[in-house]
Amino acid sequence: GESVGLHLPTLSVQEGDNSIINCAYSNSASDYFIWYKQESGKGPQFIIDIRSNMDKRQGQRVTVLLNKTVKHLSLQIAATQPGDSAVYFCAEIRRTGGGNKLTFGTGTQLKVEL
Amino acid sequence: EPEVTQTPSHQVTQMGQEVILRCVPISNHLYFYWYRQILGQKVEFLVSFYNNEISEKSEIFDDQFSVERPDGSNFTLKIRSTKLEDSAMYFCASSPRDGRNSPLHFGNGTRLTVT
Numbered sequence: 001g002e003s004v005g006l007h008l009p010t011l012s013v014q015e016g017d018n019s020i021i022n023c024a025y026s027n028s029a030s031d032y033f034i035w036y037k038q039e040s041g042k043g044p045q046f047i048i049d050i051r052s053n054m055d056k057r058q059g060q061r062v063t064v065l066l067n068k069t070v071k072h073l074s075l076q077i078a079a080t081q082p083g084d085s086a087v088y089f090c091a092e093i094r095r096t097g098g099g100n101k102l103t104f105g106t107g108t109q110l111k112v113e114l
Numbered sequence: 115e116p117e118v119t120q121t122p123s124h125q126v127t128q129m130g131q132e133v134i135l136r137c138v139p140i141s142n143h144l145y146f147y148w149y150r151q152i153l154g155q156k157v158e159f160l161v162s163f164y165n166n167e168i169s170e171k172s173e174i175f176d177d178q179f180s181v182e183r184p185d186g187s188n189f190t191l192k193i194r195s196t197k198l199e200d201s202a203m204y205f206c207a208s209s210p211r212d213g214r215n216s217p218l219h220f221g222n223g224t225r226l227t228v229t
Contacts, residue, residue: 031214032214032215034217034218036220041222042222042223043118043205043207043220043221043222043223044157044205044220045220046217046218046219049217089156089157091157093214101159101162101170101172102147102149102159102218103159104156104157104158105156106155106156107156
């Protein structure tokens with residue numbers, strides 16, 4: 001069935017390096033994508049979002065890239081810090097008949113090594 | 115920065131008992147949601163709520179579940195007769211506009227343990 005999923009369950013990076021977390025989606029009708037960060041014992045925290053009419057959006061130390069041709073989304077974190085260690089979820093809003101159902105991917109654990 | 119707050123942080127209940135999970139969404143938000151996350155799994159949609167009615171619900175949200183906005187600040191999720199498989203983290207979220215036009219802001223969750 002249609003789903004949003006992540007390629008790598010765990011990503012380990014050295015402090016100061018750049019991180020790239022990938023996500024594949026299968027519903028070409030999805031028009032809004034969001035990256036969330038979830039630290040242990042906390043709820044998902046909004047990082048950055050992007051609409052399907054864009055292919056890149058930048059925030060503070062983060063960049064989201066959207067490739068609609070191959071239905072791929074990535075989150076780039078510059079100069080990764082220990083505080084970036086968390087599980088990262090991509091999520092999509094599907095253009096269903098109504099409502100606001102946010103569908104999450106399975107998550108990637110980012111581990112930052114000192 | 116405004117936050118979504120949830121109480122209690124941890125709820126232990128016996129199978130068959132009723133539980134009410136409480137949430138205070140961000141004050142100027144109009145759309146409210148409940149999601150759940152079974153340990154080690156992804157976050158799953160339960161229900162969305164707008165203008166004092168359910169706008170969408172998932173297959174998980176059966177007759178045992180209900181939501182209510184009893185006053186201008188609280189948003190509750192009730193499970194009438196809990197089952198072991200209801201054990202999960204339950205997250206409340208809110209957004210100022212339709213979820214297709216603004217990101218959802220989540221609380222830190224209530225861990226429900228059904229024994």
